[in-house]
Amino acid sequence: MKRGFLVGIVCLAFTLSLLGAEKEVYVVGLDAAFPPFTWVEEGQFRGFDVEVMEAIAELQGFRVEFRDLPWATIITALAQGKIDVIASGLTLTCERDQVVDFSLPYWEVDQAVLVREDSQLNAITAFFGTSVGAQAGTTGYQWIEDNLLGKAPGLSLRPYETYDLAVSDLEAGRIAAVLCDTDTAQGFVDAGRRVKIVGIVKTGEQYAYAVTGGDPYGLLPRINEGLRQLYQSGRWAELVNRYFPGRPVSPVPLKRTELCE
Amino acid sequence: MEALLRELPWLLRGVGVAVEVLAGVMGFGLLGGLGAAVLQAYGPRPLGLLVTAGERLLRGIPPIVLLLLVFYLPWDLPPLLVAILGLGLCSAAYQSQIFRTAFRSVSMGELQAARALGLSKTQAIIHVVLPQAVRRALGPWSNELSSQIKDTSLAYIVGVVEILRQARYIISYTYGNSLLVFCFCALLYFLLTRLGNSLLFRLEARLWVPGFVDRRGHFPTRR
Numbered sequence: 001m002k003r004g005f006l007v008g009i010v011c012l013a014f015t016l017s018l019l020g021a022e023k024e025v026y027v028v029g030l031d032a033a034f035p036p037f038t039w040v041e042e043g044q045f046r047g048f049d050v051e052v053m054e055a056i057a058e059l060q061g062f063r064v065e066f067r068d069l070p071w072a073t074i075i076t077a078l079a080q081g082k083i084d085v086i087a088s089g090l091t092l093t094c095e096r097d098q099v100v101d102f103s104l105p106y107w108e109v110d111q112a113v114l115v116r117e118d119s120q121l122n123a124i125t126a127f128f129g130t131s132v133g134a135q136a137g138t139t140g141y142q143w144i145e146d147n148l149l150g151k152a153p154g155l156s157l158r159p160y161e162t163y164d165l166a167v168s169d170l171e172a173g174r175i176a177a178v179l180c181d182t183d184t185a186q187g188f189v190d191a192g193r194r195v196k197i198v199g200i201v202k203t204g205e206q207y208a209y210a211v212t213g214g215d216p217y218g219l220l221p222r223i224n225e226g227l228r229q230l231y232q233s234g235r236w237a238e239l240v241n242r243y244f245p246g247r248p249v250s251p252v253p254l255k256r257t258e259l260c261e
Numbered sequence: 262m263e264a265l266l267r268e269l270p271w272l273l274r275g276v277g278v279a280v281e282v283l284a285g286v287m288g289f290g291l292l293g294g295l296g297a298a299v300l301q302a303y304g305p306r307p308l309g310l311l312v313t314a315g316e317r318l319l320r321g322i323p324p325i326v327l328l329l330l331v332f333y334l335p336w337d338l339p340p341l342l343v344a345i346l347g348l349g350l351c352s353a354a355y356q357s358q359i360f361r362t363a364f365r366s367v368s369m370g371e372l373q374a375a376r377a378l379g380l381s382k383t384q385a386i387i388h389v390v391l392p393q394a395v396r397r398a399l400g401p402w403s404n405e406l407s408s409q410i411k412d413t414s415l416a417y418i419v420g421v422v423e424i425l426r427q428a429r430y431i432i433s434y435t436y437g438n439s440l441l442v443f444c445f446c447a448l449l450y451f452l453l454t455r456l457g458n459s460l461l462f463r464l465e466a467r468l469w470v471p472g473f474v475d476r477r478g479h480f481p482t483r484r
Contacts, residue, residue: 032429032430032433033429033430033432033433034433035433035434035436039430039433039434040430040434041268041430041434042267042268042270042271043270043271043274046434067340067420068420068422068426069419069420070417070418070420072418073329073332073418073419073420076333077332077420080333080335082332082337162429162433164432164433164436164437164439165439167436168437168439187436188436191435191436191437192436193436193437
């Protein structure tokens with residue numbers, strides 16, 4: 001009884017110290033292999049998410065430092081508090097919501113079906129009796145696993161470490177199609193890779209920034225407020241036009257569509 | 262190609278980081294491995310068995326798993342340190358085997374002779390066995406160095422920006438060039454390995470104690 005009480009006190013003190021704490025510099029984790037959202041060029045972190053995060057930090061008066069982590073470790077690293085924020089084109093899902101906390105969404109994407117430039121396949125035939133690829137641990141991969149695998153006859157799914165590798169295999173003819181986020185897919189097409197988009201799967205996914213579960217530093221309200229200020233100041237539209245020419249600008253933060261219990 | 266040239270300084274920076282990781286890993290492995298080997302060969306039996314158990318365990322775990330284990334420890338360590346610890350533990354286990362066999366190759370009689378001359382066991386190990394054992398260990402040790410150079414490429418998984426991660430950066434923002442960039446990486450690793458081995462080869466030659474036969478096992482020719 002006495003011991004339980006002591007443990008309780010220690011836990012409470014620990015939680016309080018976490019809640020009250022503010023950090024000098026917050027570590028923002030990203031997977032720098034996801035242009036146009038995140039990449040590294042000549043040693044500098046670049047990309048839409050990098051600039052938005054820097055702007056929010058400036059507006060809300062905190063400091064950030066970026067750290068590159070591969071996709072395979074990034075979510076667990078945030079869940080364990082090795083980093084404080086993820087800003088890396090991360091889709092909000094209920095599964096991820098169990099281990100990390102999300103800000104309000106700022107971006108909407110669907111899944112695009114990429115095939116080779118000279119391919120006759122369409123968005124339907126690409127998934128019958130073929131092998132297709134996606135980056136492991138992404139929502140695109142998950143979508144195929146949940147909706148097609150075992151249902152579409154003869155379909156096999158190959159995981160890749162990055163989307164670039166998947167597209168390389170697609171170009172080489174080793175797989176028939178790649179499913180990836182619409183903006184990423186457009187990026188490959190614009191860069192002159194020998195692929196084309198033949199269809200869009202309307203998944204209506206939303207990107208959001210994420211913090212360690214329980215938001216120990218109280219960052220979520222500041223990020224949400226920062227997004228609002230960024231939109232109102234007009235800088236949001238400026239950034240969207242620069243990184244995604246021709247894409248319509250919608251007011252952020254967006255309304256969250258994915259509701260989890 | 263232009264991207265590769267423009268990013269060359271950063272790739273070389275990646276080489277620098279890889280060398281830092283390597284130096285840490287080999288240093289950690291050297292100390293750990295030597296200590297473990299001494300305990301295995303000359304230490305009290307229970308301690309020796311414990312060390313052997315640890316060495317068997319570490320040699321049976323893939324380096325990438327060790328890296329992730331160290332990464333997910335509850336302490337906040339900088340990525341470089343995580344890489345050095347993770348890969349270093351693995352290397353220490355392998356190096357202990359290199360040194361253990363080197364110790365064993367020095368005959369027990371020498372140790373007994375040193376003891377008979379009045380040296381303590383520790384003195385005998387340090388002054389008689391170690392100098393011979395280290396010379397004999399250099400060959401296999403250079404082998405371990407070669408394999409560790411290439412294992413530094415695993416450090417990206419814990420967020421160390423070494424050669425391969427820099428390469429990934431180029432590939433992802435130029436949306437391609439995989440073959441060219443990876444070929445260049447292969448060249449970098451090859452050069453690094455050659456350089457490391459030739460330095461060790463020179464060291465081996467310098468430390469060689471001339472006897473009846475030279476390093477190739479031939480009798481020296483009379484001048």
